[in-house]
Amino acid sequence: MSINQTLIFGHKNPDTDSIMSSMVMANLENQLGNQAKAVRLGNINKETEYVFKYLGIETPELISDVEDGQNVILVDHNESTQSANNLSNAIIKKVVDHHTMNFVAPYQLYYRTEPVGCTSTVLYKMYKEYDIPITKNIATMMLSAIISDTLLFKSPTCTPDDKTIAEKLSKIAEVDINTYGTDLLKAGTDLSDYTPEQVINIDSKLFEKGGKKFKIAQINTADIDSVFKNKVYFEAAINDEIKKDNLDLYVFAATDILNSNSKIISLGNDSGIVEKAYGVTLDDNTAMLENVVSRKKQMLPKILENLD
């Protein structure tokens, strides 16, 4: 892998936005005459796999570390805890994101983030700005990312920009948003091939604040009860991770994409934080959070607030 070729990747435990946005950004860079290649920092989940099968294309190469001096572009994240190992010795040329920020660079770079629901929504604007044509495949990738991140526009993270742009993209992609979107989200709820360890790592993110370390993992489901049949196995897997990574808190949320609420398992020394945060009482480590679907807007801020 040449360090002259810029590597583009999303966060660890990649979701559909991280994977699609890295490929969409790589295409943009190549169209602009910059040598760039999308890679990924983890396994493809079932939802993302649906897009690859739909398009009949190959997944990006898996990496875990970057070399010293490697040029990189980060999409869908900016914090080093969520990024490739050895990132501090790489050169970050660009960041395109839509998350809160915790970022230091002792050099100038291109950084673009907007308060929208999906990285691909920002990328769509960049394609327009640079006047780069959006092909049917690229449109399908961006549309899939927006549907995934906004739970088909039902998440409170969804903004008017996300919806308007998704509608434009659906025309280029030649798909009906609701049909394609429901199929995509449902594909992501299939847990049949996963071990409990894999389920809790489908989409988990590590956060740190004031010396405390915690993870919030989230899966989508159309049937919470069937997920919780395996509760004891998830608990064992979570407790293993808590021990291994020295975590103070682990929140695992199964989010019902049809009814827009989440049932959680909360474990770790600080597990009680969720009781304060949501005014609920944990019953055998679990609680139902009504109308809570967004990790970014409804889970992370509440936990951060109550962490002290």
Added chain:
Amino acid sequence: MSINQTLIFGHKNPDTDSIMSSMVMANLENQLGNQAKAVRLGNINKETEYVFKYLGIETPELISDVEDGQNVILVDHNESTQSANNLSNAIIKKVVDHHTMNFVAPYQLYYRTEPVGCTSTVLYKMYKEYDIPITKNIATMMLSAIISDTLLFKSPTCTPDDKTIAEKLSKIAEVDINTYGTDLLKAGTDLSDYTPEQVINIDSKLFEKGGKKFKIAQINTADIDSVFKNKVYFEAAINDEIKKDNLDLYVFAATDILNSNSKIISLGNDSGIVEKAYGVTLDDNTAMLENVVSRKKQMLPKILENLD
């Protein structure tokens, strides 16, 4: 001052880019339907004054603090040490910048920075992206900022984007770049009305790294020798600041805009850092740095490297 109206400002000790970019950004926001107003965090320097006289318009209101909950937009800076007092209790809605980054926001926002020589270069692209017309006055403001930050394209911070965009702006502004640019830069070299305390604060920036605090101040001149006739007065003023602000290092640079080099005064316990950084020997606290004109690209990085 209503907290519903977004305040837009550049860094403390504002230069032409900080002042012009805040006004250009305010116009963009207003054109986009957002209530916004440019303000400034310090006195207007002679160079910037030249633009106001040329355009026959009023300077923005001076502020030092922002209220709790105030919506703000930062231009031409992102670090809180260079910004308004009480910034941590304001809500940063957007940042448009071209500097290195040291930024944390526990909420989503719009952030756009590019590795170019001037904030106004980024703003020009935003006007194009949003398809907002650039009037003659707005073009003159942006052009003035680019000429100032790039020393009429002579600074190593100048990029092809800065030059191309400046040329486009000069047509809208209906000025000859070289004539207007030389007049603008020369206006900035007039120190006759300033006390020594004011001279060292025309464009000084505070930096911090690993517990060390230092300032780099810079003025432009067409005649270094005449500036250094007042050396002892500058030294007294600098030593007062070092004591007052507990600084480890103060570098004052008089940059010759015609011959593209800088003569510096280095004071403070860490004054010797400049000797290591540039392979020079301080003679009575001063040294000539050949081909050094950019604080951002040629002064700050060398000092940071040698600070440990």
